[in-house]
Amino acid sequence: MAVLEKDDADLVGISRHDLREATGLNATPVASRVTRWDDGLPQYPVGHHARVARVRAHVAALPGLAVCGAAYDGVGIPACIASANAAVDQLAGDLTGVEQLTRHPVQSLHGGGGE
Numbered sequence: 663m664a665v666l667e668k669d670d671a672d673l674v675g676i677s678r679h680d681l682r683e684a685t686g687l688n689a690t691p692v693a694s695r696v697t698r699w700d701d702g703l704p705q706y707p708v709g710h711h712a713r714v715a716r717v718r719a720h721v722a723a724l725p726g727l728a729v730c731g732a733a734y735d736g737v738g739i740p741a742c743i744a745s746a747n748a749a750v751d752q753l754a755g756d757l758t759g760v761e762q763l764t765r766h767p768v769q770s771l772h773g774g775g776g777e
């Protein structure tokens with residue numbers, strides 16, 4: 663059984679156990695709420711780096727557009743911030759395509775009359 667398939671009480675118990683192991687805290691919570699984050703993080707398949715390289719090669723041909731975030735270079739917040747910084751650097755202050763992209767996104771991305 664996957665851990666997220668356990669019922670709420672079991673998950674609270676597991677969390678309390680982990681907290682106790684990590685910190686020694688053994689107090690009984692006055693309230694608890696369980697949120698299941700199914701598919702909360704991207705799962706990179708084999709070939710991810712090559713796919714990202716292909717995406718970036720296509721995106722590089724579109725002025726004013728760069729991609730970043732957990733789907734690309736790592737799911738941790740530091741990795742997301744680093745990819746955001748890299749995306750901004752890539753744009754290098756060139757905002758010539760941004761207005762076109764925001765005004766006519768579909769036409770801009772498909773280079774024609776849209777879909």
Ligand SMILES: Cc1cc2nc3c(=O)[nH]c(=O)nc-3n(C[C@H](O)[C@H](O)[C@H](O)COP(=O)(O)OP(=O)(O)OC[C@H]3O[C@@H](n4cnc5c(N)ncnc54)[C@H](O)[C@@H]3O)c2cc1C
Pocket residue numbers: 699702703730731732733736737738739740742
């Ligand atoms: C439960 C959980 C706990 C985590 N804990 C940690 C942690 O402790 N430390 C750590 O480093 N990382 C943690 N992470 C990972 C990290 O938080 C994420 O990988 C990171 O926040 C992803 O950033 P992002 O900008 O790529 O995507 P998001 O933060 O998901 O931002 C995407 C944004 O795009 C918006 N959006 C989506 N679709 C559209 C659309 N069609 N139009 C307009 N807007 C849209 C969304 O509303 C959202 O605001 C955790 C993730 C989860 C799920």
